[in-house]
Amino acid sequence: MRILIVDDDPGTRNALKAGLTSFGYQVLAAADAPEALKILESSISGVEPVEIMVTDLKMPGMNGLELIRSAKKMSSALIAILMTAYGDNHIREEVTNLGRCGYIDKPFGPGTLLNMIEETVAVHKS
Secondary structure, X not given: OEEEEEOOOHHHHHHHHHHHHHOOOEEXXXXXXXXXXXXXXXXXXXXXXXXXXXXXXXXXXXXXXXHHHHHHHHOOOOEEEEEEOOOOHHHHHHHHHHOOEEEXXXXXXXXXXXXXXXXXXXXXOO
């Protein structure tokens, strides 16, 4: 299973990539939404497309919710997880309404993210 991590903070991005790689996932990383969309676009026609995208909410330019909306236009099968330290019930509801999405509050440990990925995949895998 291929996972795309999208976060403008290099420390967070690299820590998440290392953690998920240690659990056996193939992990790609992007520093912003435009880079993530390029990776998703090239992976759609590939042998192993990105199945899960984990994105931060607050990023320069396009935020995580906007990124998820754009990514789902490219691949409705994409499972997305929004992570944020600035969440509230409104954002949680928006994520839920997008379909095939999960939500996680920062800060969190590797086990929490792994559980969220497994739960989200189990609920939304077609």
